[in-house]
Amino acid sequence: MRKIYLLCILIFLGITSAKAQGTEVEEKIPFTEPRFRYYLQTLLFYNEYLDTKNGSFNTTQARALIPIGSKAWNLRFDLPLVSANTNETNKTGLGDVGMGISYIPFMKNSQGIALRARVYANSAVDPAFGSGKWVIMPAFFYGRYFNEKKFLWISSFEYQQSFAGSSQRNDISIGVLESVLFHFFGKNWIAGDVALRYNSTINGYQNNAYVEYGRKITPTNLIYIHPSVAFGGDKTYNYGIEAGFLILF
Template sequence: MIKLYLLCIFIFLGITTSKAQGTEVEEKIPFTEPRFRYYLQTLLFFNEYLDTDNGSFNTTQVRGLLPIGSKAWNLRFDLPLISANTNEQNKTGLGDVGMGISYIPFMKNNQGIALRTRVYANSAVDPAFGSGKWVVMPAFFYGRYLNSKKNLWISSFEYQQSFAGSSERNDISIAVFESVLFHFFGKNWIAGDVALRYNSTLSGYQNNAYVEYGRRITPTNLVYIHPSVAFGGDKTYNYGIEAGVLILF
């Protein structure tokens, strides 16, 4: 595990020593499209409902995105409010809050690379609302336009590892490979996404997939909705639906 961390650090340092290319806001390049904003201050409000074998969970979340420096850097903040309606409890409270930082080391023509690291705190007011752990999540993204920029493909790999928290909760060690394809038409977009998620603590898969429809309703406001379904031997939910509003500044 230590060797893996060192390798990730060396790769990150090697990439960040090169100058980010072509990150002007006006260019039509990946990571400027809806849901992957880097260059504008953004507030995202969304609500996600998940059905599980033990009841349902509802998450209402506020996410803030703030470009910094040359705007190749981006800060992210997540504040979730979770409601549980299960066989054991029916309550609402704060979940695990998160903070992240992203960097675009390469952006040219119709493709780009981005790096991101998130940290989620053990801040949930109830064990059912969080992991009970502090979790770090480094990730790598590759984005590319296809078919005269009417389609955008973004793939990512993220590794989630707990490093502190309750000794009574399971450690977190999850690898996630995700691929999403957007199609843009007029003020609208549709997308399909598949995430393959392997939980090495459970030695099982917790995959999910969704389809999404989004629309720009004003020059600075966008809305989207996407239903999702989970699959795999150790899936964490059965099906869900998420709807959100993006406000750009």
């Protein structure tokens, strides 16, 4: 797994050193549809409820996406508020805040690739609200349209590695291979997603899948809802539901 992590870092550094190709703002290119907006300033507010064997967790999160430079670059900021309702904890507080940067080095002929690096801080006000670690997450994305832009497929690989934080908490070393397929019709979209997640710290799988329905309610406002289910021998929750509201400007 560490070899995969190093390969991912090398891919990230190698591609970002090249010039972006074909990253002009166009309507018929990947990553411009709802939930994958790189070229517009975006505010996302969502609430996610997760049922676990020890109780439930509810996360209310605000996310800002800000294009910069040639708009092939994009900044991201996450601010989560977590509520834990377990046998030991029933409280609400700030979770691990995060920031990231994305880059699109190639975009042409209805397909493209993107790169992202995120860092989550050990900022949770309670151990139940976060990982207790600083975590870096490099990721690689490939996207492609099919059938006259009615379908968009995006596949990604992300590696999550802790590098600092509480010595009392487990290290984080997780590889995530994810694939999502969107179908667009009118002002609506539906999607299906499967994420295969291997946690090398515990040598177990923590996979999940979801289906999603979304709709553009105004030219700049979108809503979505998606139920999810976890599977694998070491899953972190049983089922969940997320609903979100996007503002584009």
